[in-house]
Amino acid sequence: MEDERVPEERMRASDADRDATAERLATALAEGRLRLDEYEERLHAAMSAVHLGDLAALTADLPEPAPAAVPAVEEEPDAPAATALGPAxxxxxxxxxxxxxxxxxxxxxxxxxxxxxxxxxxxxxxxxxxxxxxxxxxxxxxxxxxxxxxxxxx
CATH class of the missing domain: 1.10.287 (Helix Hairpins)
Incomplete structure (x- = not known):
């Protein structure tokens, strides 16, 4: 029996997929990569997208988002003690x-x-x-x- 799964770009998009695309578009707008009218047009298209391929086309000309910066946990030496100049x-x-x-x-x-x-x-x-x-x-x-x-x- 042949695998009848459709290609990923033809898979149905979920609300989470649409929301992720909307967030990516908002980031692109905030970075100045999209004009307001382009953003509104793409956002409308994202919210009415049916397939994952429709969503991918909306962000194809945008760079991949930078990974979220996780602040490095620095171990501080013992907190500086209070001095004659005042509290720590x-x-x-x-x-x-x-x-x-x-x-x-x-x-x-x-x-x-x-x-x-x-x-x-x-x-x-x-x-x-x-x-x-x-x-x-x-x-x-x-x-x-x-x-x-x-x-x-x-």
């Missing part, structure tokens, strides 16, 4: 991240204070000062006094 860089980043959270909390609490003042018809006392002041004092204290995990007597 990773500790500094953590500290600034904590201040970003503080700022977000400040924006939210000030927004609530503003809305309640408007709804009340009068300027209410600025109550966010209390929780924000306590939070800020904790952040400053954490920067001044190191915790047990940064013990330099290892």
């Amino acid at each position: 860089p990773s500790a500094w980043k953590e500290w600034t991240d904590e201040w970003r959270w503080w700022l977000g909390g400040a924006v939210i609490m000030t927004g609530i204070w503003g809305v309640t003042s408007i709804m009340g018809g009068a300027l209410l006392p600025y109550w966010p000062l209390v929780p924000l002041g306590i939070w800020a004092a904790i952040l400053v204290a954490a920067a001044i006094w190191p915790d047990e995990s940064s013990d330099s007597r290892r």
Whole structure:
């Protein structure tokens, strides 16, 4: 019995095949390889393609996509210790991240204070000062006094 399979270009295209072609066309548009009108025309053709050969024809004049760059995992030596100049860089980043959270909390609490003042018809006392002041004092204290995990007597 003879193998009756059709050639690959005549195989039916799946939604995943159409989506992959659409992504490749979008990449080509972003790289400047296609004009917007060409992209739209090819995208429409890709979404209505029936066979794999129809999809291949849409990207035949485009270079193969570059393989996705996988960032190399570099093993860092022990993190630099804190010096007299200040905390270690990773500790500094953590500290600034904590201040970003503080700022977000400040924006939210000030927004609530503003809305309640408007709804009340009068300027209410600025109550966010209390929780924000306590939070800020904790952040400053954490920067001044190191915790047990940064013990330099290892």
